[in-house]
Amino acid sequence: MVSVSGTVDPAENCGKTDITSELQIISAGRAIGAWTASVIKGSFCYRWLTKEPEPEVIVIDLRESYTAGHSSHY
Numbered sequence: 001m002v003s004v005s006g007t008v009d010p011a012e013n014c015g016k017t018d019i020t021s022e023l024q025i026i027s028a029g030r031a032i033g034a035w036t037a038s039v040i041k042g043s044f045c046y047r048w049l050t051k052e053p054e055p056e057v058i059v060i061d062l063r064e065s066y067t068a069g070h071s072s073h074y
Contacts, residue, residue: 040046
């Protein structure tokens with residue numbers, strides 16, 4: 001195929017990708033990811049699941065508990 005100097009032959013560029021379009025896709029993906037993370041982290045469920053537990057003292061009376069396989073008191 002004869003091509004004129006200064007013109008782009010579509011057959012020559014078949015399979016080549018445009019780096020700017022790839023960078024735009026990556027940038028858009030990162031923006032969507034950042035937005036999604038901010039929405040999730042701001043949600044009630046996320047805050048409820050990740051909040052620090054309230055400090056409480058739990059007392060377990062081992063005299064009233066049973067071990068596996070035993071059914072009688074000591």
